[in-house]
Amino acid sequence: MKTGIIGLGKMGGALLRGMLKSGAVAPQDVWVYDHHKENMAALQAEHPGVHEAESEEAAADAVEALVLAVKPHAVLPLISALSEGDRELPLLISIAAAVTLDEMEERACDGTRIVRAMPNTPCMVLSGVIAYSPGTAVTDEDEEAARRLLSGCGSVFKVEESRMNAVSAISGCGPAYMFTALDALSDAGVAMGLPRKTALELAAGTMLGSALMLEQTGEHPMALRDAVTSPGGTTIAALNALDECGFRNAWIQAVKSAVRRAEEMEGN
Ligand SMILES: NC(=O)C1=CN([C@@H]2O[C@H](COP(=O)(O)OP(=O)(O)OC[C@H]3O[C@@H](n4cnc5c(N)ncnc54)[C@H](OP(=O)(O)O)[C@@H]3O)[C@@H](O)[C@H]2O)C=CC1
Numbered sequence: 515m516k517t518g519i520i521g522l523g524k525m526g527g528a529l530l531r532g533m534l535k536s537g538a539v540a541p542q543d544v545w546v547y548d549h550h551k552e553n554m555a556a557l558q559a560e561h562p563g564v565h566e567a568e569s570e571e572a573a574a575d576a577v578e579a580l581v582l583a584v585k586p587h588a589v590l591p592l593i594s595a596l597s598e599g600d601r602e603l604p605l606l607i608s609i610a611a612a613v614t615l616d617e618m619e620e621r622a623c624d625g626t627r628i629v630r631a632m633p634n635t636p637c638m639v640l641s642g643v644i645a646y647s648p649g650t651a652v653t654d655e656d657e658e659a660a661r662r663l664l665s666g667c668g669s670v671f672k673v674e675e676s677r678m679n680a681v682s683a684i685s686g687c688g689p690a691y692m693f694t695a696l697d698a699l700s701d702a703g704v705a706m707g708l709p710r711k712t713a714l715e716l717a718a719g720t721m722l723g724s725a726l727m728l729e730q731t732g733e734h735p736m737a738l739r740d741a742v743t744s745p746g747g748t749t750i751a752a753l754n755a756l757d758e759c760g761f762r763n764a765w766i767q768a769v770k771s772a773v774r775r776a777e778e779m780e781g782n
C-alpha cells in the first residue's frame with residue numbers, strides 16, 4: 515500500500531524504519547515529508563527508493579495511508595491545512611498523544627477516515643507495542659490495512675479510545691522508564707565495582723530475558739519472581755530494600771502523572 519509519513523522525528527522515524535525493515539511497506543511505495551531535510555536524507559540513505567514529497571499536501575495526494583507523526587500541538591493545524599479545498603484525504607493514522615479522534619474529525623472533511631494510534635520507539639527494532647482506536651468513518655478494510663502496516667513493527671492492540679491516555683502512559687512512555695531503570699541498575703553495578711559496559715550488558719540482558727520469559731511461560735510475574743527469591747537469600751534482601759524505597763508506588767505515581775499530563779494536553 516502506498517504509505518506516507520509527515521514528521522520524521524524520533525517516533526515517526528522509528529515507526530517508518532520498522533515498517534520498511536519488516537517489509538510491511540516497500541521503499542518505492544513510501545512518501546515522506548519533514549521540515550528538516552536532513553531527516554529525509556538520512557532515511558533515504560538507509561532505504562534508497564523512498565520518495566521525498568514536496569509538501570505535506572503532496573504527500574497526502576500520493577498515498578493511500580498517511581501517518582501523521584508531528585508533535586501534538588501541530589496535528590490539528592496540519593489536518594486543517596490538508597483538508598483545505600475539500601481535499602479527499604487518504605486513511606490518516608495519527609500517533610499524537612492527547613489528540614482525540616473527535617478533535618481530528620472536526621478539522622477534517624466529512625467522511626475522513628482517521629485511526630488514532632499509540633506506538634513506542636521499539637517499533638524501530640520490530641519489537642514495538644502499538645495500540646489503536648478507529649475513528650467513525652473507518653471501514654473494516656481500512657482497519658485491516660492499518661493493522662497490516664503497524665503490525666510489521668510489533669504487537670498491535672485495539673483499544674477503546676477512552677483508554678488511550680493510560681496506554682500511552684504504559685507503553686508509549688514505557689521505553690523511557692525502562693531505559694531509566696537500566697541506567698540505574700547499571701549505575702548500581704558500577705557502584706559495586708563492575709565496569710560500566712559489563713554492568714549495562716548484564717542489566718539489559720536481564721531485562722530482555724525476563725520479558726521473554728514472561729511472554730513465553732505465560733506465568734504471573736510474581737510466580738517468576740518467587741523462582742528467583744531463595745528463602746533468607748540475597749534477592750529477598752534486595753526486594754525488601756526496593757519496597758522500603760517505594761519502588762511499586764513510584765511506578766504507579768509515574769503512570770498517574772503521565773495520564774494527568776495527557777489530560778492537561780487534551781484540547782490544547
Ligand atoms: N517519541 C515517542 O516515543 C512517541 C511519540 N509519540 C507521538 O509522536 C509524535 C511525534 O513525536 P516525536 O517523534 O517524539 O517528535 P519529534 O519532534 O521528534 O518529530 C516530529 C517531527 O515532525 C516535524 N514536523 C512538525 N510539523 C510538521 C509539518 N507540518 N510538516 C512536516 N514536518 C513537521 C518536526 O519538525 P519541527 O521540529 O521543526 O516541528 C519534527 O521533525 C507526537 O505527537 C508524539 O505525541 C507517540 C508515541 C511515542
Ligand SMILES: O=C(O)[C@@H]1CCC=N1
Nearest residue numbers: 610611682686687688
Ligand atoms: O512524551 C510524550 O508525550 C510522547 C507520547 C508517548 C511517548 N512520548
